[in-house]
Amino acid sequence: MFTVIDDGIAHEVTAVVDGDRVFLSAxxxxxxxxxxxxxxxxxxxxxxPVSEDVAIETERGFELAALARVLDRPLAVxxxxxxxxxxxxxxxxxxxxxSLVAPDFTLPDLSGRPHRxxxxxxxxxxxxxYASW
Amino acid sequence: MWQSVYEELKDRGFIVITVALDKSADDARPWIEAAGxxxxxxxxxxxxxxxxxxxxxxxxxxWIDERGRxxxxxxxxxxxxxxxxxxxxxxxxxxxxxxxWVRGERPAFDADTARAQQTLPxxxxxxxxxxxxxGQWLYERGRHxxxxxxxxxxxxxxxxxxxxxRGTMPMRGIDPMGPQFxxxxxxxxxAGKPYYRPLADTSGRA
Numbered sequence: 001m002f003t004v005i006d007d008g009i010a011h012e013v014t015a016v017v018d019g020d021r022v023f024l025s026a027x028x029x030x031x032x033x034x035x036x037x038x039x040x041x042x043x044x045x046x047x048x049p050v051s052e053d054v055a056i057e058t059e060r061g062f063e064l065a066a067l068a069r070v071l072d073r074p075l076a077v078x079x080x081x082x083x084x085x086x087x088x089x090x091x092x093x094x095x096x097x098x099s100l101v102a103p104d105f106t107l108p109d110l111s112g113r114p115h116r117x118x119x120x121x122x123x124x125x126x127x128x129x130y131a132s133w
Numbered sequence: 134m135w136q137s138v139y140e141e142l143k144d145r146g147f148i149v150i151t152v153a154l155d156k157s158a159d160d161a162r163p164w165i166e167a168a169g170x171x172x173x174x175x176x177x178x179x180x181x182x183x184x185x186x187x188x189x190x191x192x193x194x195x196w197i198d199e200r201g202r203x204x205x206x207x208x209x210x211x212x213x214x215x216x217x218x219x220x221x222x223x224x225x226x227x228x229x230x231x232x233x234w235v236r237g238e239r240p241a242f243d244a245d246t247a248r249a250q251q252t253l254p255x256x257x258x259x260x261x262x263x264x265x266x267x268g269q270w271l272y273e274r275g276r277h278x279x280x281x282x283x284x285x286x287x288x289x290x291x292x293x294x295x296x297x298x299r300g301t302m303p304m305r306g307i308d309p310m311g312p313q314f315x316x317x318x319x320x321x322x323x324a325g326k327p328y329y330r331p332l333a334d335t336s337g338r339a
Contacts, residue, residue, distance in 0.1 A: 005270055008179070074256070074263040076286075081271060081279045087263030093187065094253045100204075100244055102197045103185035107175040110158055110165055115173045118201060120148050124235050125197040128135055128151045128212075129177075129188045132160045133299055133309035 003083040004064070006032055016060050017079045023061030032086075036062065041070050102127075134212030138228060139172045146199070147235045152177045154191060154296055156272070156304050179269055183296045184262055187254045190295040190329065194227070196234065196241055204234075204241035206251040209331040220329055227335045250332050261291035265301070272304050281305045293326070 002015035013028030040047035056066040068075035074087040106116045139149040149172040153161035196205035210227035233239035268283030284301035302309040
C-alpha cells in the first residue's frame, strides 16, 4: 500500500512505485476523489482540462506527479517510505491571502481542547506565531 | 510575553491568540506555563498556521479586525524586549500601534496598504511546505531519518523559511540555538539577507 496525504488526510491507495515515480490504480485515483474522463480530471462533476502534453494515464497506472501538475499542486514523494504529500498551490494560497479574509483554522491548546479562530469574530485579534526554537 | 497586553486591553473587544510552531505540546509547555496565558494559547505541530498565512519565521504577528479581515499582514513583533540586543527590534513601537488600534485612536491599514505589504507564497514556498508536510507525517510515525531528508529538501527549496530550516532542527537532533543554527544565521546575514523582516512602521523606519 501507498499513502497519499491530501489536504491533511492520509489515504491508503494501491500504487506501483518505480524509482521516484508513483502510479496509482484507478481505485487509488478514485480514493483521492478523482476520475479521468475525456473532458478532463473530474471531481464532484467539476472537470479540470488536461493539456495534451500531460499524460496522467500510463500503462502502469495514473501517474501521481502528472495528477499534481494538472491540479497545480506541489507534491513531495518518498518512494522508499511509500508515502507522498499533496500540498496546496501557491495560486490558491495567494488568492486567499489577497482577499484579506483571515484563513480560518482550528488548533488545540495544551489540554487538547480545540479552538477556532472564527469563534472570535467580532473582536480585534492579535494573532502571534512563536516557537520554543 | 503577550499576556500583559491582553490583560490591559481585553475589555475593549480584543483578544490575543498565540500559536506555538513546535514539534510537540511538551516543547511549548514550559513557555506556556511560565507565561500563564488566559487567552487561547495553541499548539501547531503540523504548521497549519505557516501554511495558511505564509509564515516563514517566528515571531510573526498579524492583526485581524472584528469582521475577520487581515488589517496588518505578517509582521515581526515581540511582546517584550528580552531579545532586543539580538533582534534590534524595539517592542514598544508595535505595542503602541496595537494599543492605538484597539482603543480606536488610530485605524489599522486600509485594504490597499495591507495588500501592498503582504508577502505571498511562491511555487517554491509551497513545494517546501509539501516537503515539510511529508517530513512531519513521517516524523509522527517515528521515521526520523526519512523525515530529515524532506525537512532538508524543504529548507533548500525555501531558504528563507526558518519555520522549516530552524523549526525542524529539534526533529533532526540539532540544537536550534546551537552552532549549526548560528552558522546558518551567519551565512544568511553575511549574504545581506535579514533574519527578521518587520514592516516599515514597526521597525521604526516609517
